[in-house]
Amino acid sequence: MTRIFAQRSAYAMATSAMALSMGLAQPLFAQDVAPQAATQATQEGGLTDIVVTARKREESVQDVPVAVTAISAELIQRQDLTSIEKIAARTPNLNVGRASNGSGAQLTLRGIGSSSTSIGIEQSVAVVVDGVYYGQGRIINEGFFDLGGVEILKGPQALFFGKNATAGVISLTTADPTSTPEFKARAGYEFKAQQAQAEFVGSGPLTDTLGVRVAVRASKMYGGYYRNVSTPIQYPTLDIATGATGFSVANPAPEEQPGEKELLGRVTLKWEPTDRLTATLKASGSYNKTNNNSWNYVAYNCPSGESQLNGYACARDFVTHQNKLPAEFAAQIPYAKSDGSLYNRYKSWAVTANINYELDDVTLTSVTNYNWNNNRWACACDFQSSVASNWATENSTFDAFSTEFRALTSFDGPVNLMVGGLYQKTKRTFDQYIVLGGLTNSAAAPEDEYLATRKTSFTDGETVALFGQATWKIVPTLELAVGARYTHETKDSYFTQPYNNAGVAAIFRDQNDPDGLGVITADQTFNNWSPEASLTWKPVNGVLVYGAYKTAYKSGGFSNGGINSKLSADPVADLTFDPERARGFEGGVKTTLADNQLRLNLSVYSYAYKDLQVDFFNSPIFAFQTLTADARTKGVEVDFEYAPRAVAGLNVHGSINYNRARYTSFPQAPCYAGQSIGEGCNIVLADGGVRQDLSGQPLSVAPQWTGTFGASYDTPMGNGLMLGMNADVRYSGAYLPSGFGNPDSRQSKYATLDAGIRVGAEDDRWQVALIGKNLTNRFYVTGVVDGPSTGGASGGAIPAHADQLGFGTLPRTVMVQLSTRF
Known part of the structure; x- marks a missing residue:
């Protein structure tokens, strides 16, 4: 009791201090273009320049014909932006939904993203780390720290970043060695999850070069962010070999979730033997483990107000209801914990070598990388445990080798070129073990006794790409840039279900199935040209007007975690899907005004998407399928940043964004679970399936209005001390997390408030900070699934809707952080 009282008292004190900081800073909101609050700017006021690499060269953010949100290293530290999810939570029009299985995440930018159902679907928002593409949704399990900066590039970015950037790019740059010795240590404690953090950075020269x-x-x-309130379950079983029935106990998962443990490390070597040559080698590793891989799944809207599986009240709260695997099952199932505990364990490592060589008029750059990750989990895969529960374990590994070479000219003449090429080789292996319907088989091999089915699959990929761009300064103030990227890609895949319990033999094919379709293979080849052109005009100093035509390509592929269903006439088509393409226009005005005190930017865009990848579970044939649809996004974005010289250290910033994202053609879209004829599920297919027409309806996680507003203030306090404060709000309009128009999934409009207060030495030798996120404690979801085993068949006369299980985000968090530099 003493410990609990002390923790609650500390939390109350922290929250009170946070409220005081908001009062001092006044109720302000979150920015779109990050403040660069360096010491010089604090003393003199005015804006500092932001350098980005949106076109694979260093340029001012105000000089590139791309809509960019840039986040500085200082802001990353100040707001603890140390994961993709935390970056998304303060960025308008960007959402990240953490999923338990499939790809592990749904990244959505300007309303374009892919559902998390299939592990084979790569994200429409590419994540790039130190110039290297990381295409898997599991990237959200990486902890990103000690960063030099983050750039969020909006809209298609195929020319410089390649495939799978149809919606945009999140580009992260890790920090390099410093020219003088520097040592930093940081310790923090977050009160809600009772999370302790420690960080150390050592940097400096080993020799002159x-x-x-x-x-x-x-x-x-x-502790944890979410509370699990389930109770023990008597799980009924049926031994298919003997006909014997019985019960097994499924005990509750831990109350406090996710109970995360994390260890991250990075070593960087930078060699500069001459003024012309720079070589950098980065090696990193990551380990992350939680006590449940679906800890953020919440039954937030149910037809009757209660779960159809376990009777718990459904609510928009940070509460889940999940149970462990029965212990006797877990003792024999591969990758299960001996006591049946749920978990998610993610491990990764990567090595990146970057070589930059500058000739008189040409810069040569080489980037070579190898990255590997392994993800294992045990899941309560109905996400709200009951006597009808199902569980699964999974082991999946992904590794990639890539090398890119490019040359950039810098001639004095009006025309310059960039040319380059990329080679990438990838491999994904996948194994999954599923408990379903209480089915057991005492006559099976020990590892299969408690399984309904298991899957094994792999995909080998190879990509070759060539790209180039020519820039022509027609006159000193007008520049035309034209380029294209060619991509040739192959994917060779394999899938089978090597064991099926006889109780599901009528549904699943296994590898010895007599119809010859027990093993599915696919050899896929994709070729794509992605051209791009932009025109920029600088009529006066501090003003850039630009327009761009862009195209992009997202890889087709193979759903390694799918189902080989006997009810399907074409299982190969179920498991494979076509590429996604984008094309359209973007334009805008970027200005730096008022003696470098005000940035004011405007961008407008309209993009058409062909064969947008939409994944769903086709319940009549018991198969996962990826369909394709056409869509369009169009919108307007305005952002500003103001740093008055009259009040040095003050930075006011904000943005407002309008985005309309709709299907333009989806005439045979899936119905959501239990959708009735009167609700639009009225298109009968030749195979007896029922569909709906979603043409003109909104895409998943696509709010029309988003915005940010905020301020930060840093000022000397005297006696060598500095005081800093910030307060930021992010607003989102309402949206449907469902990609199938399910009105029950609706997320209403919301606003989240982040704030912080800092006191430290003027020379940055030490600092104490209090960092608060989502101080309004707003529950909202950034993805959704129809609750498994809930709802009824679609296409009936009477609605029978499923429970809505949302991917919830983090609740209110307050962290105290101590930093020192020596």
């Missing part, structure tokens, strides 16, 4: 940087971070939760 060689520098090193070592960064390590560890964290552990003694």
Whole structure:
């Protein structure tokens, strides 16, 4: 009791201090273009320049014909933006939904993203780390720390970033060694999850030409963000070999979730033997483990107000209801914990070598990378445990080798070129073990006794790409850039279900199935040209007007975690899907005004998407399928940043965004679970399936209005001390997390408030900070699934809707952080 009282008292004090900081800073909101609050800017006021690499060269953010949200290293530290989810939570028009299985995430930008159902679907928002593409949704399990900056590039970015950037790019740059010795340590404690963090960075020269940087971070939760309130379940079983029935006990998962443990490390070597040559080698590793892989799944809207599986009240709250695997099952199932505990364990490592060589008029750059990750989990895969529960374990590994070479000219003449090529080789292996319907088989091999089915699959991929761009300064103030990227890609895949319990033999094919379709293979080849052109005009200093035509391509592929259903006439078509393409226009005005005190930017865009990949579970044939639809996004974005010289250290910033994202053609879209004829599920297919027409309806996670507004203020306090404060709000209009128009999934409009207060030395030797996120404690979802085993058949006369299980985000968090530099 003493410990609980002390924790609650500390939390109350922290929240009170946060409220005080908001009062001092006044109720302000979150920015779109990050403030660069360096010491010089604090003393003199005015804006500092933001350098980005949106076109694979260093340029001012105000000089590139791309809508960019840039986040500085200082802001990353100030607001603890140390994951893709935390970055999305403060960025308008960007959402990240954390999913338990499938691809592990749904990244959505300007309303374009892919559902998390299939592990084979790559994200429409590409994640790039130190110039290397990481295409898997599991990237959200990486902890990103000690960063040099983050750039969020909006709209198609195929020319410079390649495939799978149809919606945009999140580009992260890790910090390099410093020219002088520097050591930093940071410790933090977050009160809600009772999470302790520690971080250390050592950086400096080893010789006159060689520098090193070592960064390590560890964290552990003694509590959690979500509360699990389930009770023990008597799970009924049927031994298909003997006909015997019985019960097994499924005990509750831990009450506090996710109980995360994390260890991250990175070593960087930077060699500069001459003024012309720079070589950088980065090696990193990551370990992350939680006590449940679906800890953020919440039954937030149910037809009767209660779960159809377990009777718990459905509510928009940070509460789940999930149970462990029965212990006797877990003892024999591969990748299960011996006591049946749920978990998610993610491990990764990567090595990146970057070589930059500058000739008189040409810069040569080479980027070579190898990255590997492995994800294992045990899941309560109906996400609200009951006597009808099902569980699964999974082991999946992904590795990729890539090398890119490019040359950039810098001639004095009006025409310059960039040319380059990329080679990438990838491999994904996948194994899954599923408990379903209480089916057991005492006559099976020990590892299969408690399984209904298991899957094994792999995909080998190879990509070759060539790209180039020519820039022509027609006159000193007018530049035309024209380029294209050619991509040739192959994917060779394999899938089978090597064991099926006889109780599901009428549904699933296994590898020895007599119809010859027990093993599915696919050899896919994709070719794509993605051209791009932009025109920029600088009529006066500080003003850029631009227009661009862009195209992009997203890889087709193979659903490694699908189902080989006997009810399907074409299982190969169920498991394979076509590429996604985008084309359209973007234009805007970027201005730096008022003696470099005000940035004011406007962008407008309209993009058409062909064969947008939409994944769903086709319940009549018991198969996962990826359909394609056509869509369009169009919108307007305005952002500003103001740093008055009259009040040095003050930065006011904000944005407002309008986005209309709709299907333009989806005439045979899936119905949502239990959708009736009167609700639009009235298109009968030749195979007896029932569909709906979603043409003109909104895409998933596509609010029409989003915005941010906020301020930060840093000022000397005297006696060598500095005081800093910030307060930021992010607003989102209402949207449907469902990609199938399910009105029950609706997420209403919301606003979240982040704030912080800092006191430290003027020379940055030490600092104490209080960092608060989602201080309004607003529950909202960024993805959804129809609750498994809930609802009724679609296409009936009477609605029979499923429970809505949303991917919830983080509740109110308050962290105290101590930093020192020596």
